Amino acid sequence: MSAMDKILCINETDGDLSCQSGARWEQINDTLRDKDIPLFFPLDPGPGATIGGMIGTGCSGTNAVRYGTARAEWFLNITVVLPSGEVIKTRSRARKSAAGFDTTKLFIGAEGTLGIVTEATLRLAPVIPTKVAIAQFPDVEHAVSAVQEILNSPYGPHLQCVELLDDQMMSAINKAGVVDHPYPVKDTLFFKIQGAPEAIKLTSDVVKEITNKHGSDRFEFAADEEAADLWQNRKYALTSSIALVPDARCWTTDVCVPTSRLPQLVYETKQDMAKSGIRSTIVGHVGDGNFHALMLFTNDEELRIVNEAVHRLVHRAIALEGTCTGEHGVGVGKREYLRDELGEGTVELMRTVKRAIDPLNLFNPGKLYPEPSMPSGATSKRTETHKDVRI
Numbered sequence: 001m002s003a004m005d006k007i008l009c010i011n012e013t014d015g016d017l018s019c020q021s022g023a024r025w026e027q028i029n030d031t032l033r034d035k036d037i038p039l040f041f042p043l044d045p046g047p048g049a050t051i052g053g054m055i056g057t058g059c060s061g062t063n064a065v066r067y068g069t070a071r072a073e074w075f076l077n078i079t080v081v082l083p084s085g086e087v088i089k090t091r092s093r094a095r096k097s098a099a100g101f102d103t104t105k106l107f108i109g110a111e112g113t114l115g116i117v118t119e120a121t122l123r124l125a126p127v128i129p130t131k132v133a134i135a136q137f138p139d140v141e142h143a144v145s146a147v148q149e150i151l152n153s154p155y156g157p158h159l160q161c162v163e164l165l166d167d168q169m170m171s172a173i174n175k176a177g178v179v180d181h182p183y184p185v186k187d188t189l190f191f192k193i194q195g196a197p198e199a200i201k202l203t204s205d206v207v208k209e210i211t212n213k214h215g216s217d218r219f220e221f222a223a224d225e226e227a228a229d230l231w232q233n234r235k236y237a238l239t240s241s242i243a244l245v246p247d248a249r250c251w252t253t254d255v256c257v258p259t260s261r262l263p264q265l266v267y268e269t270k271q272d273m274a275k276s277g278i279r280s281t282i283v284g285h286v287g288d289g290n291f292h293a294l295m296l297f298t299n300d301e302e303l304r305i306v307n308e309a310v311h312r313l314v315h316r317a318i319a320l321e322g323t324c325t326g327e328h329g330v331g332v333g334k335r336e337y338l339r340d341e342l343g344e345g346t347v348e349l350m351r352t353v354k355r356a357i358d359p360l361n362l363f364n365p366g367k368l369y370p371e372p373s374m375p376s377g378a379t380s381k382r383t384e385t386h387k388d389v390r391i
């Protein structure tokens, strides 16, 4: 679908836009900027992601703290080709609708198993001025408790993004030579604060006060011209990690837990990886409890060790009332965990929907739904080597 990438119509007054499913989120936001339209589409997953793929995975990204995920109402209406060949629209362009089931949601996170999205109407948000700041902490626990206090304060809604980069990640960024001045190697939070200038000033004062209270010894508020560079440093996370080990490949995996459980998850995972001898960095959309581990391997034996560590990480997250994937999706490699996380009844309901819409199992067979015969992740030995993203 990537060649079907046209923006079809921009309704500035209504704050929406219609496009084909191969359009990319950066292309949409660049087009709005080039046309001086002060609106943007706030879902920001990986570079080059298309609207169809973003619907397929139920994506999110750094902006989810303020704007939520693809499962919020950013997709007003979608056009879908069903396995029968019938073409349907799920809704009108109206902002709200109480007309029956929310069939748009049926396709969000369906990973292409129920239909092929060809067009979508996206809700847009106003562009709001932002500033970027960083704070550094003695450990992840202090960083997370600061984030929780900030988000629960009256200034929480001014936080657009809160990203965690662990000490190993900061070291990787320094070693990769992508920053002018090396950062101290400590667990670090990157904030994007948004609002009118007075609101930004008030919010940043509160953020500084709270981060200090939680043990931060460094709070740096970027000047306007530095902000993009500072944020870009967060985006270097993947390439910087790969640069740590010559000829390494990287298995990135994501899980998500209630935010209060994140420090335990990070602590136990770091212990596990150290014990297993895995070179790894950690980044996270910490405002949402979403955690990404980037594990490096150079040969089949290291791949096997990484594979087993991912298995343990997923179980740790589910045991902490979390999910096997916060945003990357289930695909093939995480099917075995769905029953542990959701229960057999919920998984069977998904299979029932799949059978009703695609009785011949034509669309993405073998994805998303665990076979009834598949052993649950809790008891299985991890033998598959499918990755969320292997680069």
Ligand SMILES: Cc1cc2nc3c(=O)[nH]c(=O)nc-3n(C[C@H](O)[C@H](O)[C@H](O)COP(=O)(O)OP(=O)(O)OC[C@H]3O[C@@H](n4cnc5c(N)ncnc54)[C@H](O)[C@@H]3O)c2cc1C
Residues within 6 Å of the ligand: 001, 021, 022, 044, 045, 046, 047, 048, 049, 050, 051, 052, 053, 054, 055, 056, 057, 058, 059, 060, 061, 062, 110, 111, 112, 113, 115, 116, 117, 118, 238, 327, 328, 329, 364, 389
């Ligand atoms: C460096 C990096 C950073 C990332 N950061 C994030 C992040 O912060 N947040 C996040 O959510 N994800 C992130 N991702 C993952 C990725 O960007 C998302 O999963 C994204 O939504 C995938 O979009 P895509 O167009 O590449 O879809 P694909 O990977 O091509 O497809 C994804 C799924 O959707 C289905 N699909 C694709 N097009 C259609 C269509 N037209 N109709 C129906 N089904 C379709 C596919 O069959 C597949 O099952 C990151 C990835 C990388 C490499």
